[in-house]
């Protein structure tokens with residue numbers, strides 16, 4: 001089994017367990033590949049999360065830098081001594097804004113012997129975190145004119161900027177913007193404005209296809225997917241969506257079925273931040289890939305003396321793996 005995206009509590013404040021313990025768990029479960037992809041450091045105090053703030057901004061930002069350097073050293077040590085899962089080291093991009101995208105590029109250039117790939121992720125829309133809590137998500141939508149359609153457009157444009165500048169080998173949680181979208185949110189389907197439930201023209205988000213409702217949104221999704229396919233990027237099926245109680249992993253079925261129809265290649269990730277997240281919901285993800293997406297094959301990265309190759313396994317043979325005895 002494979003995971004292309006993980007974190008630990010040692011090197012990011014919102015993680016839980018030690019990196020060694022997470023890798024030990026991956027080995028115990030029989031992972032063949034476990035990628036270590038800590039979040040890259042953020043450069044600006046406005047992007048510090050509450051649990052990272054001590055009141056001394058300069059030193060808080062320096063802490064992020066130190067932690068990332070320590071992560072790279074530690075990950076290299078684990079990789080050299082690993083007898084179980086193959087370890088590939090990367091980083092998760094923080095596509096907060098243009099400055100951070102440029103910084104991600106420079107980190108990849110600065111540490112080519114450590115960072116073999118990156119997971120290209122957007123966690124901010126209009127500079128506000130969209131996966132931290134409900135209040136911030138609501139704030140991010142407010143900044144987009146309290147318009148859900150515009151919020152998605154802003155997300156997709158930032159993602160496109162990240163894709164074109166970095167060409168990340170793995171694209172992280174493609175449709176993260178919907179994680180904290182309230183089930184009962186109502187929009188005016190003409191404009192995308194968020195309105196009260198009883199208002200004329202109001203439709204609940206649950207009742208509409210957020211992909212197909214607006215042509216301009218759909219065309220941006222198609223543009224982003226086409227671009228990923230054009231440079232050989234891989235789309236991760238990320239089980240953190242299931243862990244966080246969404247119906248599907250990221251990307252959800254509408255997006256994943258469209259991506260599949262366009263010829264996208266998928267990899268699997270647990271996006272673990274704790275030992276208990278290692279391989280979390282992989283049984284459900286298998287069902288999703290097999291029965292909902294009807295995927296024929298799953299891709300994964302393989303390290304051939306330092307250079308990465310993309311390999312694939314059929315879903316039918318994946319199903320026969322002893323790995324599933326973990327569930």
Ligand SMILES: [Zn+2]
Pocket residue numbers: 007012014039273
């Ligand atoms: Zn994280």
Ligand SMILES: [Zn+2]
Pocket residue numbers: 092121123172173
């Ligand atoms: Zn992420």
